[in-house]
Amino acid sequence: MSLSERMLKIDRRIIFLVIGLCTLLPLLYPVGLPIKISSEVRGVYDHIESLPEQSVFLLSIDFDPASKPELYPQAIALLRHAFRKHLRVVTMTLWVSGTGMADQLVTQVAKEMGKEYGTDYAFLGWSPGGQAVIINMGQDLYSAFPSDYSGKSTKDLPVLDGVRSLKDVGYMVSLGAGRPGVEEWYVFGKDKYKFDLGGGCTGVMAPGLYPLLRSGQINGLIGGLRGAAEYESLIGQKGKAVAGMDAQSATHLAIILLVIMCNLFYFSLRQQRG
C-alpha cells in the first residue's frame, strides 16, 4: 500500500484528535484575533440603537439546548444591549424543549443588569401551535399568552402597557435553530402585522436566510458563533462567543488543511494508477 493510499485511509480517530486539540488549545490559550463586523450583524445592532427608550423589544428564543453554544451567546448579547438601552423586553419561545433554558437565560441577564420582572421585562414562556402562535399574537397577544411563564396574567404586566398585538412591537428578533424560527416569523408575522424584524440563527442555517436579508424582509442577521462574537464586540462586552472564535478559527483551518491534504493524496494516487 502506497503512502497516498495509507493517508487516504487514515484512522478517523487521528482526525478526531486533531479537531479535539484544535478546539481545546485555543480555549486554554486564547489569541484574541480582531473580529471584523459584518453589515448583517450591524443591521440588528443599529436598529436596537435607534429605538427610543421604553420601546417594546420582543425576543423569541426559538432554540433548544442542542444549539446552545451558538445561540445562547447571541441571546445574552442582545438582551444586554436591549436592557442597556432601557427597552421594555418581552421574551418567549416557540420551542417547548427550550423553555427552561430561555427562562434561565432571561433571568440571568436581567439580574446582571439590575432589571425588575414585570416592569422592565417579562418571559411569556411557550404556547403550542408553532406558527399559529405567531398569527394569534398578531391578532391578540393576550389570547396567545393569557399568562406568563410563572402563571401571572399578562394583562397585569406593566411591561406590556399599550401592547395589544405584534403591531405594537418596536422591534422583534427571532433566534432560531430551525422551524419554527426566523422564516416563520417573517411569513406569518412581519408580512401581515408590519413590525421590524431581525434574525439570529446557527452557522449552518445562515446561508438559507440570506435571501430574506437581501430583500429587506429582515433587517439584520446574526449568524452562528461568529455573529454572536461580532455582536459582543459591538456592545463592548466580550463573552463566550469571542472566546470561542479562536477555537473556531483553528478548527476551520484544520478542516481546510485536511481537505487540501486529502485532495493532494487523491491526485497523487490517481497519477500513480495512470
Place this chain on the structure above:
Amino acid sequence: MIFLRRQLPLLITLVTGLLFAAQYYVPHPASEQMLTSATKWLQIVGGFALILGVTSLFHQHAVKIRRQEAGWGYSLVLYVGMLGTIAVGLWANGKESVEGTMTAFGWIYNYMMVPLQGTMFAILAFFIASAAYRSFRAKSREAAVLLVAAVIVMMGRVPLGEYLIPLSGDVSSWILNVLNSSVRRAILIGVSLGAVALSFKIIFGVERSYLGGGKE
C-alpha cells in the same frame, strides 16, 4: 358513510381553504375576529397533537419491548426516561425552580437534557471533519468549484482566515450575498409556486391523499 368519509372533509377543505385565503385580503373587523378564533383553535389542536405524538411514541416502543425486537433495551430506557420525566414534571407543576430552589424536573432538564443535547450537537464537528477528509475531493469540475467556494467561505468566516488572507472575508461575503442568495431565491420561488399549486389541488379536491386510504 361515504358522505362523512369523503364528501364532508372535501367540503370543509374547500370552504375553509377559500375562506382563509380570502381573509388575508379582507381587513374588516369580522374577518380579523374570525382569524383570531381560528388561530385559537389551531393552538388548542396543537396541544392535542402533542398528546397524540407522545401516545404514538409510547405505543411504538411498547410494541418493540413486547416483541423484544433488536434494540428493545433502548426503548426501555426511553420508557423509563419519559415516564420519569412526566412524573417529576407533574409533581413540580412543570416548573424548573420554585422560589430559587431547583426542582427534580429542573435537575433532569439542566443536568441531563441540556448536556446530552449539547454533546450530540458537538459530536457533529468531529464527524464533519472526518467526512470532509474522506469525501470532499475534486473528482469533477463541479466538485472542484464547490470545494474552492467552501474553502473560501470557511476562511472568510473566522478571524484567523481573514488575518491570513484579508480578501477572504469580502469574497466569502460576496459568495453568500450574491451567489448563494440568488440561487436560494430561485429555489424558494420554485418551492413556493409548487406550494400554491398543491394548495389549489387540495382546496379543489384534486389531491385527496390526505384523506387516507380505505374502502369507499
